[in-house]
Amino acid sequence: MTEEKHILTMLVDNEPGVLSRIVGLFSGRGFNIESLCVAETIDPKVSRITIVTKANEPLVEQIEKQLRKLINVIKLRDLTGSGSVQREMALICVRAKLENRDEILRMVDIFRCKVVDVGPEYYIIEATGTEEKMKALVNLLKPMGIKKIARTGTIALFREPH
Amino acid sequence: MKLTGAQILMEVLKEEGVNSIFGFPGGATIDIHDNLEKTDLRHYLVRHEQGAVHAADGYARVTGKVGVCLVTSGPGATNAVTGVATAYMDSIPMVIISGQVPTHLIGNDAFQEVDIVGITRPCTKHNYLVPSVEELPRILKEAFHIARSGRPGPVLVDIPKNVQQATTNFKPKQKVKLKSYNPTYKPNSKQLRKVVDLIMTAKRPMIFAGGGVILSKGAEELTKLARSTKIPVTMSLMGLGGFPGSDPLSLGMIGMHGTYRANMSTGKCDLLIGIGVRFDDRVTGKTDCFAAQAEIVHIDIDPTSIRKNVPVSIPVVGDCKSSLEVINNYLAEEDLEKLTANRGPWLDQIEQWKQNFKLAYTQEEEIKPQYVVEKLYELTRGEAIITTEVGQNQMWAAQFYHFDRPGHFVTSGGLGTMGFGLPAAIGAQVAFPDALVVDVAGDGSIQMNIQEMATAVQYKLPVKVVILNNCYLGMVRQWQELFYDKRYACTCMDHAPDFVKLAEAFGAVGLRATRPEEVEDVLRQGLETPGPVIMDFRVTKEEGVYPMVPAGAPITEMLLV
Structure with missing residues (x-):
């Protein structure tokens, strides 16, 4: 199965340790991070994290599910493709x-x-x-x-x- | 109501229905322990923090309630980590309270400071460092909610000493509001309709049930489904007891040391319904060959379990019990007589596999470990709560003790933690003081948490320990025998203590059997003796657990003797 680039964006609780949970998930499960961006949104309690990862279809599904399972991840979308501005x-x-x-x-x-x-x-x-x-x-x-x-x-x- | 952090903890524990806590005090928990003494909550002082966590774990597994343990900062917390990881791998609801150095010292490498939230992040369902006493009630309520809901798991709450001492206005019975956490309990009924359609057309169906059935309290619905459709049921190690082991439709355990008929059935079935399982590598063997002829249905409350290890035809995210109820409701409207009338050839085939290779052993001059477990099963009429250590003892317990009800087999399945059985037995005994609780142990793993005998004696918890003593780390030795040309590197344990004297030193009773004809008497005497007992069975040194599927091989390719 071919590996493709996926842009995952998520809204997360803006709390200490949240980024570490996400990055730890990637390293602990052997997922790959090509790039990572984090900053606060309009709501100071919420941050947006954008991660670019490279993976095949079943693996991307697993990455998304694992991220959604984290208590501090509020919402997650895959922004790969022309539906988004990058x-x-x-x-x-x-x-x-x-x-x-x-x-x-x-x-x-x-x-x-x-x-x-x-x-x-x-x-x-x-x-x-x-x-x-x-x-x-x-x-x-x-x-x-x-x-x-x-x-x-x-x-x-x-x-x-x- | 103005309360200190430690007092708030007591209030929330009461609100959550906690009555027993397993713990070990230290500088960072003195305030909490001090307040515990003033409540009705029973605190069991263990001898090592790992024992506290396993005891809370055993308590949770037999009651279905959230187990609670309390450890101090630094080494107290790190000692607890193995127990936390054990509970995490087996999805056990638990709240671990750890003391922490005062907030102004955090990050300073203070005495007994460790970043336990950082350390346990990958082996907890969630964890918290409580930043201030104002946040404490909300965090504690969330911790219990997260631990017991969805796919259960351990949640650690790290409370700095000054937060325990600070006061705030406490509002009782706060509601939990977590916008990002909503486990899916209700399954998609359209997906389940498809499952029923497959059940109605499959010729060689089988059910593969796991710990999720037990955690969701779905054993009754599973039994109803299997019996009404005459579908045979195999179970993972964690699923044992989810379906009656003595039922003719039970195939026994699946996997590396599963029964011949269970493993052969997965190779030939055309429909495999996985319920509350995660298709662990010890179950599937080589995944490409696993249930290769079958449509696979996978029902689980955790979406990450689905399609993680094996491709699935029909995924269903939802509570196992609710899903089984929906399936049973659909089936009530189907012609089940016609369905079950055609089950003959498939069940005949399974019966033939059963006759081809039964779980058996040859009785010789020496005591066979399997014989001890078999006798234990007979003498307890299958009604004891059995905990195990890890290794051969665990597999023989799983193979030769037949569990008819959930919550009676307590074992570290996912992490495989040696030293689990004795403290877990203590936790189970605390939950059910009148039940017969037996730890089936090996001579290797019992030594990992043997200090907890003191806990059992102190609190008059009459746990019985059955040591299958072969002077080896038997499971590793078995691998060395089979795959490393019998080079028994570092697995010989011929310098064990005298377990009879050791029992006596702890203030318990010790018994020993060295010949087969003594086994029954020693068991009988041990089980009838009040208080904790260690029974030392000197068994055949180089006995193996069979069938065995070599790691990475298809599970239909078993070594039989």
């Missing part, structure tokens, strides 16, 4: 030698990024988009020399019905 953000510190500066700025323009810090030999670029877009951008910047990168991992929301 984004991640990256901060990329790229080496910017004189001969490359124009090329980098062109790419920032094409990928609709922003330069958020400038130095004599570097730019820090803020980029958002789908995971594919991030990968494409990183691939194009690599030859110039990426000094550092920080990525958030995917977050996603279901599209509201029209």
Whole structure:
């Protein structure tokens, strides 16, 4: 059975130890985490966690069931596919030698990024988009020399019905 | 009403119908123990915290109520972990109260501090560190609710010492409100209709019943279903007693040491109805070959159990008892005479398997362990509460003692915890002071919690311990015999204590049998003696448990002798 990427989003009680329960479940049962995002929602008692995992169909079913079984998981959805909007953000510190500066700025323009810090030999670029877009951008910047990168991992929301 | 945290705990324990607690005090529980003394709650002082948890576990298994134990912080709590994991694996309702260092010391590596909530997260159904006395009543109510509802399990509540001492306004009988926790009790009746349709058309159906039947108190409905449709029933280790073992439709236990007919039936059946089971690896053997010709129905209250290990044709999430009731109601409208009239060939086949290989042993000069269990069954007329340790003793008890009612077989199935039987027997005896409670033990595992004999003697709990003493860690030795060219590495235990003298040292009675003709007398005398008794049976050293399915093999491929 083929493994596919799944974006699981869940609302959880915003309490100490909840993230540890979820992460512990993944490590204890040998599930995989590709990325993980956590932050408070509008309701300060509730946080949203988004986990990207790679698994085959029966395993994803098991992961979802195990997560739902946790007392602190209020609601869980699989946001894989076109029914949802998915984004991640990256901060990329790229080496910017004189001969490359124009090329980098062109790419920032094409990928609709922003330069958020400038130095004599570097730019820090803020980029958002789908995971594919991030990968494409990183691939194009690599030859110039990426000094550092920080990525958030995917977050996603279901599209509201029209 | 202004109460301290420790007093609130007493109030909630009373509200929840608790009357017995198993525990061991320490610096972080003094306030609680101090208040316990002022109530009607009975506290049983064990000799090791693992014993407290197993005793609460044994109490819960025979009563169906939530078992409660109380341990101190640090080593008290870590000693309890094996017991907590044992209860978790077997879905036993339990609340573990642990003392914790005061909140301002948490995280400071304080004396006797350990992050027990972190440690027990993967082996509890849920757990709590109580941050303040204001939160305590809600958390305690939730803990009992979670422990006993849905698929039951242990819930740990860690209470810092200053929370026990702080006061707050206590409102009695608070309602539990948990928005994210709603176990599905009511099964989907459309799914169950499909199950009934399969029952009506199947030629070789069988039922596979597990601990869920016992936990949901569904044994009666199961028996009704099996008898009205003449469907044979096999049980997991945890399911023994869920269907009468002496009924002709009983196939006995399934799995690695299951009966020949039970294992062969799964290979040939065309419908397998799993109820309250989780298709554990000790049951299925090689999963690809398990019930390969059958449509599999799986009824369980825990959705994660379904399709975890085996593919299922009809999944049903719901309470076992309620599901069985719905099935029986549907069946009441069907032509069952016609259905059961065609059952002949299948039951004949099973009878033939039964004749081909019976659970048996050859009587020799020495005492056979199976003979001891068989005699125990006869002398107690199958009515004793049997607890076991883990290993060969456990399997022989499961094979040769036939359980006709639920709540009479208390064994660590999932975790396989040696040292479980004696403290569990103590818990069962506390629940039913007049019942005959017997721990079937091995010489290896009895030594793991033998200190609890002192508890039994102190509280005059007349538990009987039957040691099948072969001077080996017998189950591992059996694997070494079969799969490691008889290299008995580290399994020989020829330096055991003299169990008769040991019993006497504890203030109990010790008896011994070394020859087969002494077995019955020693058993009779031991069972009739008031107070705790240890009976030491010197059995054949290298006896094996058979049938045996090698780990990972299909369960129809058994080693028979």
